[in-house]
Amino acid sequence: MNTTHKTLLTMLVFLIASCSSVSTDRTNDATAISASASGAYSDNGLTSNNILYFAYDRSDINSEGRAKIRTLAKLIKDNDLSVRVEGHCDERGTREYNLALGEQRAKTVAELLIINGVSSNKISTVSYGEEKPAVSGSNENSWSKNRRALVKTF
Amino acid sequence: MIKKRVFLIILSLVFSAFLSSQLRIEIKGGLEDPINIAIVPFQWNLKTPQQESIQRVVQSDLESFGEYAVLSPENMLSLPSRAEEVFFKDWRILGSDFLVIGEVNSLEEPTEMLVNYLIFDVVRERIIHRGKVIGPIVTQRKMAHKISDKIYSKTQGIPGIFSTKIAYIDKPSDLNPVYNLMISDIDGFDSLSLFSSPQPLMSPSWSSDMKKIAYVSFEEGSSRIYIQELATAERIGLKQEEGINSSPNWSPDGKKMSAVLSKSGNPDIHIYDFKQSRWIQLTNHFGIDTEPDWSPDSNKLIFTSNRSGSPQIYELNVKSKKVKRLTFEGSYNARARYLPNGKEIVFVHRRNGIFHIATQNIKTGKIKILTDTTLDESPTVSPNGNVVIYATKDGEKDILAGVTIDGRTKFTMPSMKGEAREPSWSPLID
Numbered sequence: 001m002n003t004t005h006k007t008l009l010t011m012l013v014f015l016i017a018s019c020s021s022v023s024t025d026r027t028n029d030a031t032a033i034s035a036s037a038s039g040a041y042s043d044n045g046l047t048s049n050n051i052l053y054f055a056y057d058r059s060d061i062n063s064e065g066r067a068k069i070r071t072l073a074k075l076i077k078d079n080d081l082s083v084r085v086e087g088h089c090d091e092r093g094t095r096e097y098n099l100a101l102g103e104q105r106a107k108t109v110a111e112l113l114i115i116n117g118v119s120s121n122k123i124s125t126v127s128y129g130e131e132k133p134a135v136s137g138s139n140e141n142s143w144s145k146n147r148r149a150l151v152k153t154f
Numbered sequence: 155m156i157k158k159r160v161f162l163i164i165l166s167l168v169f170s171a172f173l174s175s176q177l178r179i180e181i182k183g184g185l186e187d188p189i190n191i192a193i194v195p196f197q198w199n200l201k202t203p204q205q206e207s208i209q210r211v212v213q214s215d216l217e218s219f220g221e222y223a224v225l226s227p228e229n230m231l232s233l234p235s236r237a238e239e240v241f242f243k244d245w246r247i248l249g250s251d252f253l254v255i256g257e258v259n260s261l262e263e264p265t266e267m268l269v270n271y272l273i274f275d276v277v278r279e280r281i282i283h284r285g286k287v288i289g290p291i292v293t294q295r296k297m298a299h300k301i302s303d304k305i306y307s308k309t310q311g312i313p314g315i316f317s318t319k320i321a322y323i324d325k326p327s328d329l330n331p332v333y334n335l336m337i338s339d340i341d342g343f344d345s346l347s348l349f350s351s352p353q354p355l356m357s358p359s360w361s362s363d364m365k366k367i368a369y370v371s372f373e374e375g376s377s378r379i380y381i382q383e384l385a386t387a388e389r390i391g392l393k394q395e396e397g398i399n400s401s402p403n404w405s406p407d408g409k410k411m412s413a414v415l416s417k418s419g420n421p422d423i424h425i426y427d428f429k430q431s432r433w434i435q436l437t438n439h440f441g442i443d444t445e446p447d448w449s450p451d452s453n454k455l456i457f458t459s460n461r462s463g464s465p466q467i468y469e470l471n472v473k474s475k476k477v478k479r480l481t482f483e484g485s486y487n488a489r490a491r492y493l494p495n496g497k498e499i500v501f502v503h504r505r506n507g508i509f510h511i512a513t514q515n516i517k518t519g520k521i522k523i524l525t526d527t528t529l530d531e532s533p534t535v536s537p538n539g540n541v542v543i544y545a546t547k548d549g550e551k552d553i554l555a556g557v558t559i560d561g562r563t564k565f566t567m568p569s570m571k572g573e574a575r576e577p578s579w580s581p582l583i584d
Binding site: 095 | 281282284287290292296300304308337346347348349350351353356357372375377382389397414416421464488502509531532550575576
């Protein structure tokens, strides 16, 4: 092979080689650290836990529920109790939307308590959405038991 | 030479069977015409014995979503580790379109190693990429994932996601009665609990630099948004307002966080401005507005609202506050996420009572259902826009499952311990 051919060949090799890419990556052994909570929330001082149920996707109370709330309101006023209403949903649908639906349920119950004479500063509401079901199971029997509001008196 | 390699392959297979992981991938479906690729076990030139197999990790990565058919080492006719050892005929005969070879060498620092690898286009008989990965020997899996990413991007033209992570919530079990915020590699290895609590955890969201995760915790009795730094486990609770504090979602530019507060009386979309340390209200409607997600350019937010009577997806221009409805098919459309191209969304779509994951083109409104599972929720998209992971049920068990965006490959990731929900795919890191 003469010099010209060799030069041409070298240029060709460089040309082909330059069509490929080059990279250098580096890794490190950094890792994440864990933390934990002990959970300050508790049901200390609970005097009663009452349950109201709801239809799928709904936050309205039927007449049976309304009667229950009337009775509860009297008990609360007579004994000067504090109330916490917790709203819950069944597992269907998205979690954050269910957090909002659970809040609607809790608020509906709270409003009915207020209408029946309970002072609003005695009532707090919280929603757990679908995060704290009463029973597990992906069927209407289980779902109906999870669509609920808990009225806890202290 | 070949006998030694076979021995090493068997040894590494035995070792990988013992490694524990919390998410396993089981695949069904796949492309009819996958890319045929051969990954030759890399030559190990270190004095310390080989504990992992880079080849095995790369093969497993590339097979994850049905896009590649990876040649088994026992079918290989030769085992080159250098360019001059490659006979393209050996690979053309076996039908390989691409070939990857490499070797592992020591560095001055004895705890570190250097991997040199070459990617070949077999048909054109040329090198398309020369790569190097340097790092501690203990980070071999990470190094293999980086190689998988490079192979993927050179053969597919879009970034690989094998170095990304998934955050998810682990539900309490009898053995472990706490909620855990978990992170894990996409292949299920290196899973770690970032935070554990006896009260519920929800909605993990990654910052775009992958250094922080925001999430909702009920540890104080009601929902509050926390931001945790991964490297230090330092936690900051954002100012807790009356009612719901939830659905945190970092803006891609890292400057703001969207979230849901119901302090006004009903759930509305808010933005937390980190500079001013305050909440700014964006929507003001008496219905439920929730589940915000930022557009890739940080100018818009999609969110779920029941303002028309039932949950639908809306798009909000952050500057003008103008709201536009996006979904019109079906009576329940929720929890939308933008695809990285900003032109489509993936969301939960209920049809005939069944909750599916679907995509919709924002311009045309065309819907495509991706899943044939039921009770699907929480879709999260890979940062290259190719794969969706979501939460669903397998009988009574909460599991994570996935589907490629073209709907062709479906896979499940059943947790070995506990039950997984609310997956959140991390961004890409360089």
